[in-house]
Structure formats: C-alpha cells, structure tokens
Amino acid sequence: MFDVSISSQLKEAVTDFKIGVIYYPAISVSDLPPLIGDRLPLYYENIQLSLNDHPVCEIPGIKEWRGIFKKTGTDPSRYRPSQEALLRKIKKDGAPHFVNSAVDLLNFFSVQHSIPMGLYDATKLNTPIHIRIGTDDDHYDGLNGRTMHMKDKILSADSIEAFGSPIVDSKRTCVTGQTKQALQIVYLRPSMDSDEAHLLITKMAEMFTQVHGGTHELTLIQ
Structure with a gap:
C-alpha cells in the first residue's frame, strides 16, 4: 500500500479532513x-433534468466542498471542486466527456456521491505522497x-x-488504456463519520474491481 499522509497545516485549516486511498x-x-x-x-440525463430545479452550488456535497476551498484560501467560484465542474458540464451538455472505463467510472462515483476524487497511474508515482496546501513552487500541466x-490549493504531491x-x-499521472496499476484518492466530505466513509470507499473499490478485475487495498486517512 502507498504511504499517504495529510499535512498538519491542512488538518488545522479543515479539522475533520479525511481521504480514502484505494x-x-x-x-x-x-x-x-x-x-x-x-x-x-x-442517468446523466436525469441528473441534467434535476439541475433545472436545484442550483448546483446548493447541492450539499458541493456546498461543503466550496466551504473547504474557502478555508484553505481557494476561491471556489474561480477554481471549482471537480465534482461541481462535472455537474455543470452535465447541466450544460447532458453528460461528461467519456474517456475510458476507469475515468468514466470515477466520474460516475464523483457525481453520485458529490465529492472530488482522482485516479492515477501508480507506476508514475513515487512515494511518499502528501496531501497538503500548495505553495508558490507547486504547479503542473493539468488535464484541462x-x-x-x-498556491493555496489542496493538492496531492x-x-x-x-x-x-x-x-x-x-x-503526468493520468490513467490510460495501458494502465495496469492505479491509485484512487477519494476526497471525502469532512462531515461524514468514519464508518460511513469507510463503507463508501469499500463499495467503490468493490465496484471498480468488478469492472476492471484484480484486487484492491484500501485505507481511510484522517
């Protein structure tokens, strides 16, 4: 299992910050x-219809994560949590971009549970991994x-x-059709209790392996 930790600075800003690592x-x-x-x-068509009556920013998971961004110094109207960006894409176009089985399933999880998450080619990662607040020195070429x-944004490094x-x-770490090992980081809602959070990441891991084969190892870090 990968060595993953949450920085003390991030924990001070968001006391109940927790992630699932699979x-x-x-x-x-x-x-x-x-x-x-x-x-x-x-499924996405039904989501699109529901968003006509419910503003995206008022969805509980979106609202909570926008608050987390503000606590760490990020303007959520300029840099949106990824699940909010997905929902806004669905509201506009009816569906997110379809990429491959791994990314498409991850997007489904993110929309379904209204939380951000990332999936990475594990062979392109070098441990240890820290979840922390970025500095002036942190930058990368994004998938966008x-x-x-x-700077002042939650990141994985x-x-x-x-x-x-x-x-x-x-x-650098994106998952492609050639990926054989993957690491999933689930940015859970801090308001979730530990039992609920562990059950959620367990169910996601089980569904992911049903689709992609293999086994999984998971842990809740808080």
Missing part, C-alpha cells in the same frame, strides 16, 4: 461493460490543458512534484 495492483482498462455504459446516458498554479488536486489532475 490501490488497485492489477487492472485492465478499456470500455465500460454495457450493463453500466448503456445506462449512464440516461492549462498549467495549474497550486509525491516525491517528485504535485500531481493532483480536488480541482483537476496532472497529465
């Missing part, structure tokens, strides 16, 4: 099986095509550099 040592990434893939468009400057955040992840 390691998948042997997966096969392709397309989602029809049982899931064929149902996702209808922009250079992400991470390995021994090389920052590689992910609850906003957008890096190109």
